[in-house]
Amino acid sequence: MAGSEMLRELTGKLLAEAKRAGATEADAVALSATAVSVDVREGRLEQAERAEGVEIGLRVLIGGRQAIVAASDHSDRTISELALRAVAMAREAPSDDTLGLADPGQLTRQTDSSVLELCDESPAPSPEELRDLALRAEAAALSVAGITQIESSSASQSRREMWMQASNGFSAGYARSGFSVSSVAIAGEGLGMERDWAGESRVFRSDLPSPEVIGRLAGERTVARLGARKPPTGTFPILYDQRVSGGLIGHLLGAVNGAAIARGASWLRNDLGEQVLPEGFDLREDPHIRRMGASRLFDGEGLPTASRVIVDGGRLEGWTLDLSSARKLGMESTANASRGTSSPPSPGLTNITLNAGSNTPQDLIRDMGRGLIVTSMLGASINGTTGDYSRGAAGLWVENGEVAYAVNECTIAGNLREMLMRVTAADDLPEWRQMVVPSLLVEGMTVAGA
Known part of the structure; x- marks a missing residue:
């Protein structure tokens, strides 16, 4: 792992070469990362990977014209060639008066990211320790009645360090760590096979749930999908489980992205x-x-x-x-x-948070009477300009306020503007998520099934 001093030196070299090549403004980024992942299957190690590298990137601006170049080689010769290439590209790029660095007065004065505790400085787990975590998750998933096999169980750890420097005087960086454990379980046989998964990621290893909790959840989710069939076609309420509800709010967040607004390509x-x-x-x-x-x-x-x-x-x-x-x-x-x-x-x-409602998911299921609980999504047809929405879905069918059977191979559709105005939130805010969104009930959506 390269240290912050090395990354700062690299970004400084990139800026110096950009100025020498003729750039009027420039900023540079240098990244170093290491990652180790271990996969197990049937109680044995199936795959172990380690990746390590340094990447550099340079953006130059000349009179409203911009170009970006990047490389994984950071020799002096490469840095010089990158700067020359970037300047040559920028001179041929179209002009955009909105491009440019921040004014020095806009820049942050607080750059010590240690206050956010973004990096676990304790010794990284060895590959053997990661294998043990994955094996424990696999064993827990297999202990769930009805699970026939484990497709894979994995554990990984990573550390990433970044430094950014610009010709306006900005210079700062930070390090991030990451740890994760996941498991994919399979239940049933032949055409009746079903699969599901569970996984968790944290910045600090000590914040991770035990692999037994993760593996058991993967198994329970998979068994709940046995006997899945198509739901009826019609207009029904749909409860987006907290596993997928963040995606629904994500469409709203995408529609308020400034780049989409500036293009006029947003339904909001x-x-x-x-x-x-x-x-x-x-x-x-x-x-x-x-x-x-x-x-x-x-x-x-x-x-x-x-x-x-x-x-x-x-x-x-x-x-x-x-x-x-x-x-x-x-x-x-x-x-x-x-x-x-x-x-x-x-x-x-x-980090995004939508406030919780006052009812439990079970309350919403009871009140919806007949409808669909969505637990996983696949494919998407979203019109970012109109908000028209259509997605493949799987989950659980509800009859008389109770879960009746598992569902697969269906499509749900509506218009995002109308859907979001008919939403009711449950009280089950998830923890440790970038998108903290509770289960969401949406009234009157189209379900296409049998």
Whole structure:
């Protein structure tokens, strides 16, 4: 793993070469990462992988013209060639007056990310320890009655370090760690086979649930899918389980992305200040939650991040903006720029929370009478401009307020604007998620099944 001093030195070299090549503004990113993953099957090691590397990226700007180049080689010769290539590309790029670095006065003054506890500094688990975690998850899944085999059980750990430096004076970085355990279980035989999974990821290893909890949950979810069949076709209420409810809110968040708004390619482009969720719903972003993988003190353009309200009492309060999209819209950046080594800044999100309702999921299931609980999604046909929505789904069918049988091979459809205005939240906020969204009941959706 390269240290922060090495990464800072690399970004400094990139900026110096960009200036020498003729760039008027530039920023550079250097990343180093290591990752180890272990997969087991039938009580034996099936696969172990280790990846390690350093990547560098350079963005140059010349009079509103921009170019980005990246490489996995960071020799002096490569850095010089990257800068020359980037400047040559920028001179041929179309001009955009909204492109440019932040003014020095906009930059964050707080760059010590240790306050967010983004990196576990304890000794990394060995491959043997990871294998033991995966084996324990597999054994727990197999202990569930009805499970016939385990497709795979995995454990992994990673560490990633980043440094960003720009010609406007910004220079800062941080390290992140990650640990995960997952299991995929199979139940039944032949055409009646079903599968499901469970997995958890944390920044700190000590925050991970035990592999036994994860494996057992994978097994229980899989057994619950046995005997799945197509549901009836018609208009029914649909309960989005907390496993998938974040995706529904994710469509709303995608529609308030500043890049989509600036292009006019959003079904919410004219709804700033309007009701987009029922009264009482608040949707918030908090980039400063400790020990969360998406947290950050500053964004991809060096601006200080802060908590903000996206939806307040059901009303849309603002767009998600980086500098370029904010300039296009005549607004201020919300410090939501995300970027990588090979891509320019673009609006992105950190930690999102939708407030919970007062009813349990069981209460909502009882009250829905007859309808569908969605636990997994596949495929998507979403029109970002109109909000028309169609997705493949699987889950559980409800009759007389009780789960009757498992469901697969169905399609659910509606319009996002109408769906989100008919939503009711349960009280089951999940923990340790970037998108903290409870189960959501949506009335009057189309189900296409048998």
